Amino acid sequence: MSATKNSNAESDIQLKKNILGRLAGFFGSVKLAVSVLSFIACTSVLGTTIKQNGSEEDYLSLYSETTLKIIDFFGLSDVYHAPWFVAAIILFAINLVVCTSTRFFRKWKKPGHVRLPDEKTLYSMGLSFTVKKNREDAISLISKRFGRKIYEGEDGLILEKGLYSRYGIFCIHISILIVLIGSLIGIIWGYRGFVVLQRGDVKDRFVLRGRQPREVPLGFAIKCRDFNISLYPNGSPRDYVTSLEVIEKQGVLFKKDVRVNSPLSHRGIQIYQASYGLLPSFSFKIDGRDVKLKEQDEYEEDGFIMVVTRFEKTIHNFGPGVQVAFLEDGKPKTTWFLRDIPEMKQRDLGNKRVVLEDIKEDLWTGLEVSYDPGIIFVWTGFALMFIGLYIHFFVVSGRVYIRKLSDCIIVAGIGTRQMDRFKSAFERIKRRLNGAYPS
């Protein structure tokens, strides 16, 4: 009984192993990697040819309604965040994990017993020579040039160069995973937004980007001390600088000039110079009282309501003008004020005397706000990838065998990576030692 039970359990384990093995075989296969990567590459092309994240009007002006339905159905208006695209990346990540763990950990094992090949085999290697004089000097020179001794005996020695280069590929694959993890963390816990400031403005909130943009607290306050644009003599932009002050509860913490390639970093939040523009403001005198309004601002005083609706830089060569809406006898009306034409500077609106004193255009600076807790993983992944790329593609590796014979030593080598460079290093040492071709 117990025997059959045991064998049942064993066969169960066997079966499980089989299924697991097959699953690992499928998910870790190079074919899957090639298919998924090809899929990601092809669909990425769609993302660069179909307009991304546009409004419905944008799409209707570009495509027919049927095409738009197809675009909406497959989520082609935001390819890189579409469920199937994310699924492909996840499948790719699984593929990487399985592939790396099954294939590369095998390599991790130390090379087992190494044997010094016999004379004949050494002579048959592509690279070999013999040395008769000063054998000990030759051995010490070769040992110095060709790395680590992995075997030393009466009959000779084996040297290995760049053994670690086989782990380069491991580094590269792991680094991709780390970058993917970092980007996932960024997508889940990171955020992006923007803040617009004018000279002197202090703000502790910013507009969070998303489906419905909203204002949220920044966690600290920033003050725009100054914003400057400098130009080259030919008129092209040279520098955009926003001088910021970071203010915490205890007061001003530090000052920083934010430039295009030099963001401010505080409490993990980065603030970038992103855009700038001009914001008009209008100085009115309403019944002798000074009032400063911006576009869309409303002014109300004992029943009189006035809204600034539109600004034009020039109206028929008459200079800047502003359109104002107001209520007269309960009916909405609009009228234009022109700054540079005296008779169009002042009007009686209802029972009020309104004079447009001046129009000023003030600079504003647009700062991008971003928080990405995954960035440390991304940088780690990048560093590891650089190391991996260097090790895998540029490190020379190979083995050198030295066999001591009664009248000479035979030196032979096999390159395993960067064979050309291994060969030339080998030839150099051969020339140096006046090595003879094996007879």
Added chain:
Amino acid sequence: MGLIHHKILGLVTILYLLLFFLHLIYFVFKKNGIKKTVWIGIYVSLCLHTAGIILRWVDSYRLNIGHAPFSNYYESLIFFSWCICFIIVVMRKILIYPAITTLGVLGALILMGYASLSPGVDKNIQPLIPALQSNWLHIHVITCFISYAAFIVSFICGILYFIGFKWAMLPDKGTLVEINYKSVMVGFPMLSAGILTGAVWAHYAWGSYWSWDPKETWSLITWIIYALFLHARFIRGWGGKKIAIISIIGFFSVMFTYFGVNFILSGLHSYAI
């Protein structure tokens, strides 16, 4: 005076043209002396080309807008061409087949010719716009263009693989696959480095290391294609023909990443590099 770099680069263009014809003469007479002359010519061209770029760099300081000549379309074309010549010299030990160097030199010639003759290409030194004022510019541009140049060698091997007739000047298919593979072994790590440095730079300039900008996306597509190239040999039955096809597809992807994105798609990379 300051325009000496234009003259030197013009001379370099003529040198590439002469080198191309010298190759053709070699194909007819098959004299070893001509081959040697070709190589001397390649070295001289590379030196002059380097001198031209350096003088342009120096000249930008004379104009008080000093910056490395990697900032506009003209400069990128000139540098692309330089990279092709550079890669030929770096890989000189395996590029011993004139069929490959002919096409390489032709590539360098086309880029130089286009840069200096096309009226649409502004040849003046322009000041560096704020977005490009970063130390990442140099390493990013250098790594990207060296990878492009290496991929051009790979493309040449891919094309030669499909030449149907036997010709003494043509390396055999096995050698072509090997050279192709070696050029991707240079191009792939360089492209990876280019993308990574670009991502780091983007983080400091735009606030995001990856924003699916068309240039970024196309460089990723190119990267994937050459990653597939490197993995192809692990798949049973994928021989030289598939590898050659991938290297040709890869080339078109490189060309689209460089030219296509600039002219057809708009995005953050609007400085024509």
